[in-house]
Amino acid sequence: MSDHLSTAQQPIVGAEHARVEGIAKITGDAIYTGDMLVPGMLHAKVKKSPHARARIVSIDTTKAAALPGVHAVLTGHDLDYRVGLYIVDKDILAKDSVRHFGEAVAAVAAESVDTAARAVELIEVEYEVLTPVLDPREAIKDDAPLVHPDMGDYQFVEAAFTPQPGTNVANLTRMRKGDLEAGFEEAEWIIEREYTNPSVQHVPMETHVAIVEWKVGDQVTIWTSAQSPFTVRNLFCAAMRLPHNQVRVVVPHVGGGFGGKAGIHLEPLLACLSKVAGGRPVRMQATREEEFSLLPCRSALTYRIKTGVRSDGRITAQHMTMLWDAGAYADYAVNVTRASSYSAGGPYDIPNAWVDAYTLYTNKPFGTAYRGFGHVEFFWGLERHMELIAEAIDMDPLEFRRLNLLRPGSTTLSGELITEHTGNPRKCLDAAAAAINYGRLTPDEEEHQARTGRRIGKGMATLHKAPAMPSFTASASVIKMNSDGSVVINMALMEIGQGCNTAIAQIAAERLRFPIEKVKVAVEKDTDKEPYDWQTVASKGLILSGNATILACDNLLENAYGVASQVLRTIPADLDHDGEKIFVKHRPEAFVTFAQLSIGYVFPNGNGIGGPLIGVGRYIASGLTNLDKETGQGLPALDWTYGAHGVIVDVDPETGEFEVLEIASAYDVGKVINPAIVRGQSLGGMIQGLGTALCEGYIYDEQGRLLNPSFTDNKIPTAKDIPNKITSMVIETPQLDGPYGGRGVGEHPMISVAPAIGNAIQNATGAELLHMPIRAEDVWRAMKDLEPIDNWITKTPIGSCRSEKLGAHLPLQDESLIPAPAEGELVSH
Amino acid sequence: MTSAFAYHAPKSRTELLDLLADYGETGKVLAGGTDLMADLRNGFARPAHLLNIKSVDTFDTMSWTDAGLVIRPGVTINDLLRDERARSTYPILMACGRYLASHQIRNRATVIGNVVNASPCADMSPALLCLGAHAVISSASGRREIPFTEFFTGVKRTVLQPDEILEEIIVPPDLGGARASYRKLKRIRGHDLGIVGVAAMSKDGALRLGISSCAPTPLLVAGLSTDDDAESIVAAAHEAISPITDVRCSREYRSHMVGVYVRRALQEVA
């Protein structure tokens, strides 16, 4: 698939083309799910649990149902469907017990949002409040309360996961490479630390929204803001026991996803409401607060890394234990666990390695996919750890990294052989280091320190990631010619801002040798019309859909050449084409235009041949394997994208306040399809990584209530927060099976931003930071060797800026304004 | 969810005060709405009546009198920031105002609303405390004037009775031209609530500190001199505050930052 560009024409792949759907977006014309009006549409609202763990004693919906304008009221016991991506563990509405703060216990569909909200207020729920299990370190203990006592009854994907009934372990992935004991024997230094990251919210600007109608005869249409139309359909049909051809999923423009919209979310509930409401379409858009706790987040992670090193700097052994906090449902967290396991060595050659990665159920909002899929999380600790090792053995951290990097001939933790085609982590690291003048201060920086009293530090971090996907992940693309010779491409890879429609249009134009203006990628995806794609996740879209599109273009041309050869009375091998026509190579004046061929060629006497031109391309990942359940050995990686960040910070030594002055990043992308879009992914990912590094994270009280479910106390970076200088660099080591040599880079810029900053802060101040994010106070505490603050499950949840009358500190949801009841106490509201 | 209420847009002061006399207990005054709209949506506020104070004639004006600068209820933060004379006379109003939220919010949020809301982290309160500003409080039954040091009674609580409004803020002329600085600890560089705020102002050797987010109310530390030993000034500030630990930061760090900010402010205004 990695056909290189012909030099004969101006290349389209590699050139900066305007975003194909850009104009609709900058004019306000682009229609998102929340903008749609479906005739007869009702509006839904849900009643949410104010408790993290409780038994539902009773729910009284009588008053809500009696409210004029209410068409449907549902509680958990009305619904006999369970949903789940890898482990089928979630009731559509909580049944008998609630497992996290913000979980839906009842739902209403009414003629207006206001009526639905009033009806929800009228629903009375009596809870028996139970002590929640919040910390994965507690959840793993033998005597921990069980989040899912019925785990043994759940269906799950047996090829990949290992739920352990009778415990809170939803999955355990093990990696066993080499001889760990011998590796530690050989080591002269052993460095061990524990790291943590809290849960984090994706914060797409568009919150989750869907409209669903369930008509008589079980004909269901789902309009939704989702990354993966076919996954929504598959999971929906599995849960509802419906045939796929009766369920249609339609996705218009999507206002950001970042993994949070990868799976299935509001759709099943709205479908059930619609069914009860006689088939009226039912719409619900999550409020920003609901986005934080009704909908999923990124899992928290607590992990321990123990590394053996020789005095010459070579790593001899590494044992990593990870406790992934799934929250109340397994969703993607079990697969995050799996992906983080085979990747946990980073781009380093570690001869002897063990990973024990647990996915643990807790009573918190559940974790799902989030850009980087496990890697943003474990790379924090891994790359901080590398820094601490280098410090311990008194070696320059950059030299230490260089020495241990993967190189051709190395093997990954799961036993995959690295070749010179895999990508070049060394070039990434060196480019990022050079861009920030790593290892020294420039005269300007010396002067800055002297003038401001702040200390400048520089830090590096590496990253890598392969798509976390089934070994048999597949995608298809269909290209259809219009009667003027232009084409439309149908595929189910979703444009969620990452620029895939533009990249695919460029690849098709390049392959067809058509001007890009003749190529359209359909914006709205519809499972009744688009061919299958697994999901829009994992940075796998470019390779899978790109290759499928190349095959579709070839197929279209083959079909066109076939008809043209009849028209021109020659064989296809003697034909060539340009953007307008197919002609005889040695007699260019003998030609037929694509327009003439597009819907069937017509001879002067009226005879027609050929019929409408279409091309079909089907692509499936090949050569990948399942991982051995005992050793983790196998081939999970479609491709590896390597990268590195270099960061310059200045730190106020008195307060711990710091600024990220510069970030320079380099990625081995194989081949740039569109430089402006690659740069956009690089910049945007990096700033999302900056947010995760500096200020984002869920804070709970000891009852498991989320204290910061809004932008008031969960800040994300603004334009003022970006570094003054950001450099984006690429290396192009072609991916042999990638389209024109390309590989994905959608997630990677977000990975390892945090440890690069942490390393720079350590370089400036000596502060040993082990917990992410890094707030000014954290740096101050680390500099002073004070205990870290007791976030992210806090004993002191008192707010400074909320009225005492209104419950002091509590989140912006009326249900949560009730004081914490004692264990076992019955409460109703 | 926003609940239904009756909306009133009184044109005159008398009309407003009469409405307040009737609906003060069950109603809410709407000025810029940047706090109230959020409270309405979250169900924190469920008024039966909403009284739009901005519709009252002349309420969107500032004026300069012998008593000083008079700020009325419709004056937004950006109105104040745009005013040349206010800028040059009271640099501290500018120093605090420009850190208040975002441009869009500053276009709506009023100076009086920021104060009346009585959040411990309000940005304008430290400035007004430093300036020795007065609050003119009106109701249908009369008008009273108190210094801002007596205005706040607790977290989100003031001396205002249900039938009263804060009709005017009067900033006296005596501290015009005072040197000023404002430091605000935030979680991000972009718009954020203050975690610690220290305003400092000096004129003719007299030093005043306004501190936010470190006690149930914004507070004033006055009676200081720029000639005082820096550590004694820091001690006075520490004496005045009673910070707490919350989701934004710890009590210890708040206390530490007050010390740092006071020392740094001294270097600017002394």
Add this chain to the structure above:
Amino acid sequence: MQVSVNVNGMAYQRDVEEHWTLLRFLRDSIGLTGTKEGCNAGECGACTVDLDGQTVNSCMVLAVEVDGRQIRTIEGEADHGELSVIQAAFARQHAVQCGFCTGGMIMSVRDLLRRTPRPTVEEIKEGIEGNFCRCTGYEQIIEAVLDASDQLDTVGKGELKYV
């Protein structure tokens, strides 16, 4: 309650409920959905519109408050099918990814350039501080504003570097 407003040069008269926000009014009553709801709390700026010459978060304004006033939304930005200077710069500089913040962002940029025709990078950052963008990392938006204010040649822009 009846409200008369002028939106993008067109007069509208509508009955609205007292508690409706301007955002809800624009979207649900007038049908202009280019103005987006991102938080409904005045934090994110996705609902930014121009009200009598000043930008506001339309989620923080009641519809009844805008009786008799002039509003401009993203739908009023292009003129007879021609992109505005700002829109064209956004397209050229790849200042758009998912597009959900873009309408509000452009309204803020328009207001900024009206107040400050040639803003510095710092002034641009301050001008769009109230508009969250989760996709772009803001850099290409800043470059679009420099482009729209004819400063790209002097200030320069970042490029993807091939190593």
